[in-house]
Amino acid sequence: MFKQHKIIFSAAILYTVLILYFILFGFGRIHHVENTSGYTFLLLPDGFFELPSPSDLLHPTLMDLVTIGNIAAFIPFGIAVPLLYRIKFTRFIVWFILSIFLIETVQALTYLGSFDVNDVIQNSFGAIIGFGTYRLGIHAKNGWRRIAAMGFSAIVLLLGVWGICGGIDRVFTKVQGPFTALNELGDSAGNPVKETKPYRFTVGGQDIEPQFNVYSAEGKEKAVYTYKLNKKEFYFYLQYGIPDQSDFKGNISVSVDGQQILFNSEKYQAHAPAIFKWYFEQVNELTITVEGNEKVWDIGYRGMKYFWN
Incomplete structure (x- = not known):
């Protein structure tokens, strides 16, 4: 059990470092610093429910991939943290949101990006899906069944969030009459x-x-x-x-x-x-x-x- 815990902890650390690299330094952010003249704080949510439709994914744009990535990339945190530590959902999501707020603030203050509340919301969706995946899959009897149950749960929850977001987006988005x-x-x-x-x-x-x-x-x-x-x-x-x-x-x-x-x-x-x-x-x-x-x-x-x- 201790060995398994150590492997999960090491994998979580490596994954966290990888995510931080992409958030702070990936996609040529360093080269944009010289052209940035001020801080950018996007504090009002705008279009965070606009997940790409299934037809959009047939010919995805860069923004479609970014939106899906903003959610999917943070699912592992919702699984790894409760595997490593006994933590209730409320405490987990509060600490997660505070951490994302801190990272977004560092992005803005170092000119490596902007503080975007949409990213905070989308990242939190991913963490919530991950935590739900953990709770649904942890009761499987052995390791392989547990992995399969978690994988299936992650897909179902992601599709569920996708559908709910699409419905909310339709309700609150105006269209031409x-x-x-x-x-x-x-x-x-x-x-x-x-x-x-x-x-x-x-x-x-x-x-x-x-x-x-x-x-x-x-x-x-x-x-x-x-x-x-x-x-x-x-x-x-x-x-x-x-x-x-x-x-x-x-x-x-x-x-x-x-x-x-x-x-x-x-x-x-x-x-x-x-x-x-x-x-x-x-x-x-x-x-x-x-x-x-x-x-x-x-x-x-x-x-x-x-x-x-």
């Missing part, structure tokens, strides 16, 4: 906007067939469309271009609450349709100005909402 065409709203005076019915035309040799609306100067030098939106948190969309078989002359301007967010004239436009997309936290008044032969189409927005709204 259905598209609302701008012409469905009244203008600033509450009157319906006329002459925005979609029709086909060609821009840069491409056949354009708008689905919702078309805005233009309609033979005048300039047309101004103003809307009182009073909307919060949405994505705004439009497409624009100067049609073929017309003088390549015109421009578009979009202003929000008196601040211009888009201006493009024939001087800067290519002979091809362009797409404009912008995220707004809040908009009271939206103004679109179209001059010359410019065409603007499929103008609208998608409000951000929770799936249960």
Whole structure:
């Protein structure tokens, strides 16, 4: 028993040293120190429930691997510590979180990384899975059965945390709602906007067939469309271009609450349709100005909402 305890203790020490090396010095952290000018403390959790989906793992990105690694790499600590010392879960997780806080602080103060509370949470998930693995597998009768039981328990608990996190992420993450065409709203005076019915035309040799609306100067030098939106948190969309078989002359301007967010004239436009997309936290008044032969189409927005709204 003493020999087994010694082997586990030695393996735990070596694994801890390896983890500390990757946390403090791995991934070229030393080379980034010279380019760091200040401390970075990320104290608010953001997206720590956004674990990669099974489909994401078919073509994983670096961040997918980092997220999974932040959890999986700390599972062994939840197994090794209670194997070495009799310790209750509450005491274990408190000491573990304090240790991760200390390591994250050292990272930030030495410019070897940042203090990221997301890492603290994800690392703690791993330790919790490990402790649960220990409790479920320790009652097996012999060594090989115990190893198999712990391995199976680790996989089940990891999948369970994965599923729970995915559910929580879905509940608390806003998604884009259905598209609302701008012409469905009244203008600033509450009157319906006329002459925005979609029709086909060609821009840069491409056949354009708008689905919702078309805005233009309609033979005048300039047309101004103003809307009182009073909307919060949405994505705004439009497409624009100067049609073929017309003088390549015109421009578009979009202003929000008196601040211009888009201006493009024939001087800067290519002979091809362009797409404009912008995220707004809040908009009271939206103004679109179209001059010359410019065409603007499929103008609208998608409000951000929770799936249960």
